[in-house]
Amino acid sequence: MSNATSSSSKAVKSLRATGRITLSDVARAAGVSPSTVSRALRGERAVDPALIERVQVVSSKLGYVPDPAARALASQRSDHVAILIPLLSNALFVDLLDAAQKTLRAAGFQTLMGVTHYDASEEEQLLREQLLHRPAGLLVTGLDHNPVTRKLMESSQVPCVHLMDLPAADRDAAPYCVGFRQTDAGAAMTRHLLQTGRKRIAFAAAQLDPRVMQRLYGWRSALQEAGVYEPTLEFLNPAPSSLALGGVLFEQIMQQRPAVDAIFFCNDDLAQGALMAALRLGIGVPSQVAIAGFNDLTGSDQMLPTLTTVRTPRAQIGEAAAHMLLSLMRGEAPAAPQLDLGFEIVQRQST
Known part of the structure; x- marks a missing residue:
């Protein structure tokens, strides 16, 4: 029987009284110091690979589970x-x-x-x-x-x-x-819509967290620069963003502001819901109203029509x-x- 195996057996026997495997037990079983065990189990490059393997084998055999609280207290x-x-x-x-x-x-x-x-x-x-x-x-x-x-x-x-x-x-x-910069992204999408010939561009948002509000500020700034900003085209809902809410917002905008020719939604899930509502209501996109989103979430490139959006590098x-x-x-x-x-x-x- 090797020294490591013998030490491992002794460690197991000694633990029957305490019921918990410690770092010192692994160190004794592997024939190294507790600090070496600690560094080996972290996979530090300075530790010899063969030693890391030996410590891992012994640790696994003993069923050792590191105590993060003790490690945090010590370091x-x-x-x-x-x-x-x-x-x-x-x-x-x-x-x-x-x-x-x-x-x-x-x-x-x-x-x-x-x-x-x-x-x-x-x-x-x-x-x-x-x-x-x-x-x-x-x-x-x-x-x-x-x-x-x-x-x-x-x-x-x-x-x-x-x-x-x-x-x-x-x-x-x-x-x-x-x-x-969320503000810059909001302004860039608004300018894109302006460049396609749109003049009455609504902004529809949910959740209203700080990043959404920065996108709103970017939308405002771009429209103010172009001289076509209308405060009544802001549609803000504090509810969580969702496909269903996107459909609700789209219907609300088309009923209250039928002359709107583009809607910039603060998130893709809202925009995706709007595209579904437009299809259901027989409203042409983009012939009657353009729709844009934000974040390029999964499914946006599969919508009918496919969704224009701001791609973010999350x-x-x-x-x-x-x-x-x-x-x-x-x-x-x-x-x-x-x-x-x-x-x-x-x-x-x-x-």
């Missing part, structure tokens, strides 16, 4: 990153989360996710709870937070990167963030933000505190 931080996103029912945030999680996991970090439901108080409470676990870093959606949440982020001294939004160009002490934002956070967690300064990944106007049949 003053854990090996997880806290991520706060508004919703999981929106493909936008699913794509972002998936890309960020893959990047962080490849670097040896786990993710602890919190869903804020666009509620500032819920975001504050989730952040308080996650900071108790001493996260190595934070990924937080948006830049609009209540004063208490901002103070918690600052006082925690935990590296933090914000997702999706970028601060105003003249803002001092801007945070680390990766995204694009997966690239998640990946780039994770890489920026990894740099900060290593104590390295990113090349730039803000990374603008831009957007793309995708013209299809609906405009």
Whole structure:
């Protein structure tokens, strides 16, 4: 019997009294120090691959499960990153989360996710709870937070990167963030509709979160520049965005403002619902009214007609933000505190 096997057997016997496998038990069974076990299980490159394999075999045989709380207490931080996103029912945030999680996991970090439901108080409470676990870093959606949440982020001294939004160009002490300028994207789509000859362009929105309101501001600015802005063409509904609500908004606009020749919806799901309603009502798109969306969600290129939209790089934002956070967690300064990944106007049949 090898020394490792003999040590492993002794470790198993000694644990019958305590009922819990510890890092020290794995270290004794593998014939190495506890710190080596810790580094081996994290897969650090400085550890010999053969040693990593040996530690993993012994750890698996003993049934060792790392104690994240003990590791965080010993190192003053854990090996997880806290991520706060508004919703999981929106493909936008699913794509972002998936890309960020893959990047962080490849670097040896786990993710602890919190869903804020666009509620500032819920975001504050989730952040308080996650900071108790001493996260190595934070990924937080948006830049609009209540004063208490901002103070918690600052006082925690935990590296933090914000997702999706970028601060105003003249803002001092801007945070680390990766995204694009929502206002610019809203203005760009509005200008596209103007260039197709549309003059009475409505804006239809739901949820009314800060990013939606920035798109609204971009729409307003573009129409004001063109001298065709009409306040009565804003249709804002605080309800959650959905296909069904898109249909309701479309019918409302066509009944109340029949002269409208284009509708810019703040999200693709609303625009998709509008296209279905137009088909049901026999209203020609784009011959009678053009329809545009935002985010280029799944199915937009399969609608009838296919949907013109703003393509946003949510997966690239998640990946780039994770890489920026990894740099900060290593104590390295990113090349730039803000990374603008831009957007793309995708013209299809609906405009």
